[in-house]
Amino acid sequence: MDFNIIAPMAITEAELLSSNIAEDDHPVWDAATSYDLGEMVISTTSHRIYESLVAGNAGADPTSDDGSRWLDLSATNRWRAFDQRRSNVARRADQITYSVVPGRDCDAIALFGLTAGSVRIEVWDGALRIYDETFVMVDTGHVVSAYTWFFGGIVYARQKVLNGFPGYIGHRIDITIDASGAVAEVGHIVMGRNHLLGRVLNLPSIQFVSHSRKGYDEYGNELLVRRGSTRKVDLSLVVPTYQAQRTMDIVAEIDGLATAFYVTGDAPAFGLEGLGFVDDHSQPIDVAGESVFPLTLKTLK
Template identity: 80%
Template sequence: MDFNIVAPMAVTEAELVASNIAEEDHPVWDAGATYAKGALVISTASHRIYESIVDGNTGADPTTDDGSAWLEVGVTNRWRAFDQRRSNVALRADLITYSVVPSQDCDAIALFGLTAGSVRIEVWDGATSIYDETFVMVDKGNVVSAYTWFFGGVIYARQKVLGGFPGYIGHRIDISIEARGAVAQVGHIVLGRNHLLGRVLNLPRVQFVSHSRKGYDDFGNEILVKRGSTRKVDLSLLVPTHQAPRIMDIVAEIDGLATAFYVSGAAPSYGLEGLGFVDDHSQPIDVAGESVFPLIIKTLK
């Protein structure tokens, strides 16, 4: 199986042309208003939420404040799908829609932290639809017996990675995340160029990493504090040695960015799919023809 990384495109106001999530989490900051301590406002310029940390807060722009009047507490609901975090979800009853016009060629899309019965991806060239696929998000991998088939309930996949669609510059990509009768959610959306890095060698390792902590109360009783978990993916890739500069350039390009990764081919993914960042990559060069490149990726919560 081949290992792929999606180099993400930044999604700004220039790319995000429409969404059915209104940016109205809180009142928009007003320079003439006076805010009490604890008051929440938003800025439609920065797409952030701010909390007043003083009483009588007047005239202090939260987007330029030095921290003496305002505290940034998060991203507005509309923009949470593009904030490089999976756990900070965008949500809306029944249906979430985004329309993105890419500023670079995008042949891959990945959606994480989903709560959805289906995901639809459409690509438009002007008024002409050139791609339209709907993906039912039922996860059949949880059916392991006749009992679970009939009585196990319906489990929905939390992520979807799609490559090979025509998301070229100037095309409009419509994303629909549907959860009829419930609250649709998405944690992060990656749009970008797909890069095949190399062939996965045998025995890749996926490690569960708990961020929960154990503490103690005043009487010495144990207290467990749940803080979520991530995964550490440790694998080795077989790459033609002459492609080493290409691999180094790709890794440098995605450094510090929330990046989608997945495996392609006939074999199952075995959990080698997610949203994360490259933590370590070394390149021992074998001039004979093919080199083995170790790669460590840590997922995001």
């Protein structure tokens, strides 16, 4: 099986054409208003939510504050799908839509933290729709017997990765996340150029990393504090040696960015897909032909 990553492009106001999620989480900050302790505002410039740390908070722009007057809480609901955090989800009743015009070639998309019955991707070249696919998010991987088929309940996949669509510069990409009758959610959307890095060598390792902690109350009783989990993925890639520089350049391009990774081929994914970042990468070179490159990735919560 082949290992792929999606080098993410930045989604800014220049790329995000529209969304049906209104940016109205809280009142927009107003320089003429005095805010009480604990009051929350948003900025439509930074697209973030801020909480007042003092009473009588007037005239202090939260986007340039040093942290003494305003606490930066998170991205607004509309922009949470692009804030490099999976756990900070965008929500809307029934359906979420985004229309994006990429400023660079974009032939792949990955959606994480989904609550949806289906996901639809459309690509428009002007008024002409040149790509239209709807993906049902029912996950049959949990069906292991006749009993689970009939009585196991419906399980929905939490992520979707696809590539190969014609998302060239100037095309409009419409994303529809549908959860009719429920609340649609998406944690993070990665859009960008797909790169095949190499062939996965046998025996990759996937480590479950718990971030939960054990604490104690005033009487010494144990308290379990649930903080979620992530995964650490260690694998080795077989890459033609003449592509060594290309591989290192791609890894450098995605350094410090929330990147989608996944495998393609006839074999099952075995959990080798997710949203994360490259933690370590080395390149021992075999000048004779193919080289084996160790790669470590850590997923984002």
